[in-house]
Amino acid sequence: MVKVYNKYKKGRVKHMEHNVAEITKVINKVLQEMGAVETQPANTGKEIPIGVSNRHIHLTQADVETLFGKGYELTKLKDLSQPGQYACKETLTIVGPSLRPIENVRVLGPLRPESQVEISRTDSFTLKVKPPVRESGKISGSAPITIIGPKGVVTLKEGCIIANRHIHMSLEDGAKYGVKDNEYVTVDACGERKTRFFDVQVRVSDKFRLEMHLDTDDANAAGLKNGSKVSIVK
Amino acid sequence: MVKVYNKYKKGRVKHMEHNVAEITKVINKVLQEMGAVETQPANTGKEIPIGVSNRHIHLTQADVETLFGKGYELTKLKDLSQPGQYACKETLTIVGPSLRPIENVRVLGPLRPESQVEISRTDSFTLKVKPPVRESGKISGSAPITIIGPKGVVTLKEGCIIANRHIHMSLEDGAKYGVKDNEYVTVDACGERKTRFFDVQVRVSDKFRLEMHLDTDDANAAGLKNGSKVSIVK
Numbered sequence: 134m135v136k137v138y139n140k141y142k143k144g145r146v147k148h149m150e151h152n153v154a155e156i157t158k159v160i161n162k163v164l165q166e167m168g169a170v171e172t173q174p175a176n177t178g179k180e181i182p183i184g185v186s187n188r189h190i191h192l193t194q195a196d197v198e199t200l201f202g203k204g205y206e207l208t209k210l211k212d213l214s215q216p217g218q219y220a221c222k223e224t225l226t227i228v229g230p231s232l233r234p235i236e237n238v239r240v241l242g243p244l245r246p247e248s249q250v251e252i253s254r255t256d257s258f259t260l261k262v263k264p265p266v267r268e269s270g271k272i273s274g275s276a277p278i279t280i281i282g283p284k285g286v287v288t289l290k291e292g293c294i295i296a297n298r299h300i301h302m303s304l305e306d307g308a309k310y311g312v313k314d315n316e317y318v319t320v321d322a323c324g325e326r327k328t329r330f331f332d333v334q335v336r337v338s339d340k341f342r343l344e345m346h347l348d349t350d351d352a353n354a355a356g357l358k359n360g361s362k363v364s365i366v367k
Numbered sequence: 368m369v370k371v372y373n374k375y376k377k378g379r380v381k382h383m384e385h386n387v388a389e390i391t392k393v394i395n396k397v398l399q400e401m402g403a404v405e406t407q408p409a410n411t412g413k414e415i416p417i418g419v420s421n422r423h424i425h426l427t428q429a430d431v432e433t434l435f436g437k438g439y440e441l442t443k444l445k446d447l448s449q450p451g452q453y454a455c456k457e458t459l460t461i462v463g464p465s466l467r468p469i470e471n472v473r474v475l476g477p478l479r480p481e482s483q484v485e486i487s488r489t490d491s492f493t494l495k496v497k498p499p500v501r502e503s504g505k506i507s508g509s510a511p512i513t514i515i516g517p518k519g520v521v522t523l524k525e526g527c528i529i530a531n532r533h534i535h536m537s538l539e540d541g542a543k544y545g546v547k548d549n550e551y552v553t554v555d556a557c558g559e560r561k562t563r564f565f566d567v568q569v570r571v572s573d574k575f576r577l578e579m580h581l582d583t584d585d586a587n588a589a590g591l592k593n594g595s596k597v598s599i600v601k
Contacts (some may be wrong), residue, residue, distance in 0.1 A: 174565055254587035255489060266559050266590070298560065325500050326532060326585070329563030333410055351560070353488035354588035357501070 137339040139315045174297055174321035174329060179310050181300055181320070181345045184214055185352040188238050188252045190280065191245040191269075200225060200282025207242050214344050215301055217243065226281040227252070229260030229293075234281070240309075250278050250293045257295065267294040268334060299334040300345045300365075307337035310365060314338065319366040320345065325356030329366070387450025408555030408563060413544050413599040415534055415554070415579045418448055419586040422472050422486045424459055424514065425479040425503075434459060441476050448578050449475065449535055460515040461486070463494030463527075468515070479504075484512050484527045487584045491529065501528040502568060533568040534599075535578045541571035544599060548572065553600040554579065559590030563600070 197205055201223065208222040218316065221240040223320070227250055228234040235256060249272055257264055257276075264276040272293075279286060280291035302310065312318060314337040320330045345363055352358065372501040372574065432439055435457065442456040461484055462468040469490060483506055491498055498510040505528075512527035513520060534552070537542065546552060548571040554564045564585065579597055 254590065255583060258587075327565035328588075329565070331561035331563070349489060350584055350588040353492075354562075354584040356488065 137293050164171050174206060174323050174327050174345070174364070176321070176364050177324070177366060180362045181343060181365065183315045183322075183352065183357050183359060183361040183363060184344045184346050186251065186296060186346050186348050188227075188236055188250075188256055188349075190227070190240045190251075191247075191249045192240060193246065196248045196280070196287045197244070198342055199285040199287050200280060202284040205284075207240060207244070208339070210240060213241070214342055216340055216342060219243070227260065228279045228281060229262040231259065231261035233259055233261075234238065235259060241267060248280070248287065248289055248292050250280065250289065251296045251348075252293065253348045254295055255350055262293055264293045264295045266297050268297050268299065269294070294348065296348055297334055298330050298332070298345070298347060298351060299336060300343075301339055301341035302335060302337045302343055304339050306343045307335070312337065312365070320363050321366050322355045322363040324361060326354065328355040330363075347363050392585045399462060406548035408557050408561050408598070410555070410557070411600060412600050414596045415577060415599065417556075417586065417591050417595040417597060418578045418580050419565075419591070419593050420485065420530060420580050420582050422461075422469065422484075422490055422583075423472045424461070424472055424485075425481075425483045426474060427480065430482045430514070430521045431478070433519040433521050436518040438508050439518075440484050441474060441478070443476060447475070448576055450574055450576060453477070461494065462513045462515060463496040465493065465495035467493055467495075469493060472493070481506055482514070482521065482523055482526050484514065484523065485530045485582075486527065487582045488529055489584055496527055498527045498529050500531050501532065502531050510592060530580065530582055531568055532564050532579070532581060532585060533570060534567070534577075536569060536571045537575055538571060538573050540577045541569070546571065546599070549567055554597050555600050556589045556591055556595070556597040558595060560588065562589040 197207060203309055210220045210222045212219050217324050219242045221242050223240040224233045224237045225240060226236045249269065252260070252264060262276045267275060272292045275291045276293040277288065277290050280289045302312070307313065312335045314316065314335065316335045318333050318335055320333045322328045322330065333345070345359065386421045393527065431441060432493060444454045444456045445455050453476045455476050457474040458471045459474060460468045461471045461472050483503065485503065486494070487541065494512070495511045496512055501509060506526045510527040511524050514524045536546070541547065546569045548569065550569045552567050552569055554567045556562045556564065567579070
């Protein structure tokens with residue numbers, strides 16, 4: 134023990150002397166460990182409100198016109214929490230190889246350069262599609278899916294994904310929480326079933342507002358709803 | 368640092384000298400901590416296979432007869448992994464205040480002293496019922512729900528729950544993994560979306576076989592399926 138500690142001390146002590154907060158955290162962890170291992174989620178004070186993302190569709194103008202008719206324009210229903218993003222009046226039906234359609238899937242605006250359908254893994258079993266877990270917009274090689282509209286049908290060769298767990302942050306919140314754009318963090322949730330989410334992508338931009346987006350599987354697993362608070366562990 | 372370490376050493380060193388595995392775990396944790404805080408799930412070697420529980424129904428003989436007719440007996444379809452438990456040929460429809468029925472809900476045997484409907488939180492939104500998260504069998508004060516059968520309807524005043532996360536273990540596995548009946552542990556899952564489940568109840572009995580039961584919300588959130596392996600952190 135002493136030998137290992139000395140070796141550890143030698144290599145690390147310089148760094149450690151300059152990092153009291155880090156050391157305190159380590160010692161807390163060691164002490165916890167000797168009692169019972171961390172069996173409760175952390176509350177670090179770095180709180181984030183939850184936004185639950187139900188299945189939804191982003192469309193190109195070309196696909197809007199195939200689905201709703203030539204010259205058709207989407208109608209805003211209400212603004213979403215991220216600046217510039219909105220829910221549209223329009224909903225569509227999606228279908229996959231199971232031929233069991235899912236109806237009333239909300240279209241979100243604004244228009245995108247590529248159409249994309251975001252579903253949960255639960256939905257993927259209903260549809261019998263195999264979408265990868267992805268960051269929104271990264272659809273290369275993702276699953277095919279068919280979208281049915283009142284005036285036409287669009288079959289995407291790729292574009293169906295399960296969204297990754299991610300956090301939107303303003304530049305100010307990025308600085309406040311000490312995280313950079315595209316960093317991955319760990320998040321603890323104290324809902325009715327306590328859960329830690331690993332590998333949560335952080336997106337920091339002056340276009341964003343502080344919010345963690347979870348799909349309905351993650352939210353329902355942990356017992357979280359819109360406005361529930363979670364905590365960044367790191 | 369030295370002062371805290373000495374205090375820590377004084378009280379703990381006797382215990383530590385007799386517990387090399389524990390010390391190794393602590394040191395590993397400290398070293399991990401000095402790099403980046405534990406941002407990946409632990410693999411402790413204490414592996415458990417997953418069994419995903421879809422929504423299902425347990426029935427009393429009286430309720431079987433109301434739903435299927437006087438004198439009716441359930442028919443075994445196939446054995447489940449827990450000894451003595453089986454899926455029945457019979458399925459039923461459940462409905463709540465939304466009046467949107469969920470069809471083809473599997474009945475499980477054997478008969479129980481009280482009827483019980485286990486659903487996911489996702490299902491609870493479809494049905495508009497508010498079941499508590501509970502251990503199976505603990506239905507006092509749980510949600511009401513209606514079960515529709517070919518010969519009759521049963522409305523349970525209570526009996527609808529969301530199952531808690533739990534692990535079944537034989538006496539041998541309980542000893543091997545160092546956990547007691549009714550202990551609560553923390554479990555890490557390295558599926559497509561890495562997740563830590565806190566507050567997982569362990570049931571140790573000579574009637575059980577090693578398996579962690581998750582409902583479809585938890586399984587789909589973490590990207591786990593039947594036979595996926597998870598790891599007890601403690």
